[in-house]
Amino acid sequence: MTGKTVLIVDDEQAIRELLALYLTKEGFVVQEAADGAEALIKNQEYKPDIIILDIMMPVLDGMEVCRQIRKFSNIPIIMLTSRAEDEDRILGLEIGADDYVTKPFNSREVVARVKAVLRRLDAPRQQPEAAINYPELLIDMAEHTVKAYGREVSLANKEMELLWHLASHPGRAFSREQLLESVWGYSYCGDTRTVDTHIKRIRKKLAIGTATPWDIKTVWGIGYKFEVKK
Numbered sequence: 001m002t003g004k005t006v007l008i009v010d011d012e013q014a015i016r017e018l019l020a021l022y023l024t025k026e027g028f029v030v031q032e033a034a035d036g037a038e039a040l041i042k043n044q045e046y047k048p049d050i051i052i053l054d055i056m057m058p059v060l061d062g063m064e065v066c067r068q069i070r071k072f073s074n075i076p077i078i079m080l081t082s083r084a085e086d087e088d089r090i091l092g093l094e095i096g097a098d099d100y101v102t103k104p105f106n107s108r109e110v111v112a113r114v115k116a117v118l119r120r121l122d123a124p125r126q127q128p129e130a131a132i133n134y135p136e137l138l139i140d141m142a143e144h145t146v147k148a149y150g151r152e153v154s155l156a157n158k159e160m161e162l163l164w165h166l167a168s169h170p171g172r173a174f175s176r177e178q179l180l181e182s183v184w185g186y187s188y189c190g191d192t193r194t195v196d197t198h199i200k201r202i203r204k205k206l207a208i209g210t211a212t213p214w215d216i217k218t219v220w221g222i223g224y225k226f227e228v229k230k
Contacts, residue, residue, distance in 0.1 A: 003027070003028075003029060004027075004028055004029065004049040004050070004118055005028070005029040005030075005031060005046055005047070005048040005049050005050075006023050006028045006029070006030050006031070006048060006049065006050055006051075006052060006114060007030075007031045007032070007033060007039065007042055007043060007046065007048035007050075007051045007052070008020060008023075008030060008031070008032050008033070008052045009032075009033045009034075009035075009036070009038075009039040009042075009051060009052065009053045009054055009057070009062070009065065010034070010052075010054040010057070010080065011034050011035055011054065011056075011057045011058055012054075013034070015054075015080075015103075016032045016034075018107055019052060019107060019110060019111075020032065021107075022107045022108065022110070022111050023111060023114070026111055026115070028114075031046045031048060034057075035057050035058050035059040035060065036057050036058075036059050036060025036061060036062065036064060036065040037059040037060050038059075039051070039053065039060075039065050040060070040065060040068060040069070043069060043073075043075075048075065049075070049076075049118060050075065050076045050077070050078065050114055050117060050118060051069070051075060051076070051077045051078070052078050052080060052110065052114070053065060053066060053077050053078065053079050053080065053097075054079075054080045054081070055079055055080065055081040056081065056082065062079055062080075062081075063095060066079070066095050066096055066097055067095050067096075069096075070095065070096035074157075076098045076117045076118070076121065077096065077097045077098055077099075078097070078098060078099045078100070078101060078110070078113055078114065078117070079097045079099070079100050079101070080101050080102075080103060080105070081100070081101075081102060081103065082102070082103040096156065098117060098157070098158060099113055099117065099158075099184065099194060100194055100197070101113065113184075116184060116185035117184075117185070119185055120184075120185045131143075132164070132167050132168065134167070134213070134214050134228060135213040135214070135228075136148060136149045136150075136212075136213055136214075137167075137206075137213075137214055139160075139163060139164055139167055141160065141164050144160060146160065146163065146206075148206050148207065149207075153205050153206060154205070155202065155205060156201075158183065158184070158198055159198055159201055159202050159205070161183050162179065162183050162195075162198050162199070162202065163202055163216075163226075165179070165182055165183055166216060166224060166225065166226035167214075167226045169225075169226070170225075170226050170227065170228050171225060171226075171227060171228075172225055172226075173219040173222045173223060173224070173225040174222075174223050174224060174225065175222055175223040176192035176195040176196070176223045176224075177192065177223075178223070179195050179223065179224070180192065180194070180195060195223070195224075199216060199224055202216060203216055212229075213228065213229050214226065214227065214228050214229060215227050215229065
């Protein structure tokens with residue numbers, strides 16, 4: 001990870017300095033921005049490898065910054081917020097954020113997530129040998145397409161990876177911690193709501209209902225599994 005550049009965007013100087021301290025100790029090069037407009041300028045100027053982006057900021061908020069960056073770049077974005085509502089999480093993930101951390105946070109956790117995202121990007125990508133086919137469902141990771149009932153469904157990167165992982169192991173229950181490790185690439189750090197939010201989005205986009213021939217089932221006390229109905 002040495003030499004990778006992280007852009008920290010937050011209007012609170014204390015938060016920027018704290019994260020910069022931990023990231024610098026791990027060998028990262030850190031750039032900072034105090035508002036959304038400055039973030040867009042610094043992103044163009046320094047071409048960071050990843051952005052840590054606060055939502056509530058002056059000039060341009062984090063959501064708008066994320067929208068604008070996603071028009072031309074797939075750079076990883078981890079969003080920070082002092083609000084824990086699911087609606088904020090879902091909106092952030094929907095417009096292209098890769099992960100979501102709620103304030104107050106553990107700085108080591110944020111560093112671990114940064115490392116995990118970059119590690120997965122640096123790892124050689126193994127293309128699936130074939131698409132996954134179920135009744136009225138086609139998942140093709142190589143083409144990054146999902147079709148349900150003949151219509152193409154637009155999934156964000158992590159939604160696609162999570163669906164593929166579950167559908168590749170039908171009937172097997174995974175804990176949220178296992179899904180974080182397998183899909184996001186980091187160990188459990190105390191907050192598994194990212195998994196729940198992604199599952200909620202996938203269910204909504206695939207329009208899973210009682211008549212659907214497959215389902216992403218909640219396994220109470222454990223996590224989730226992909227189930228093909230008989």
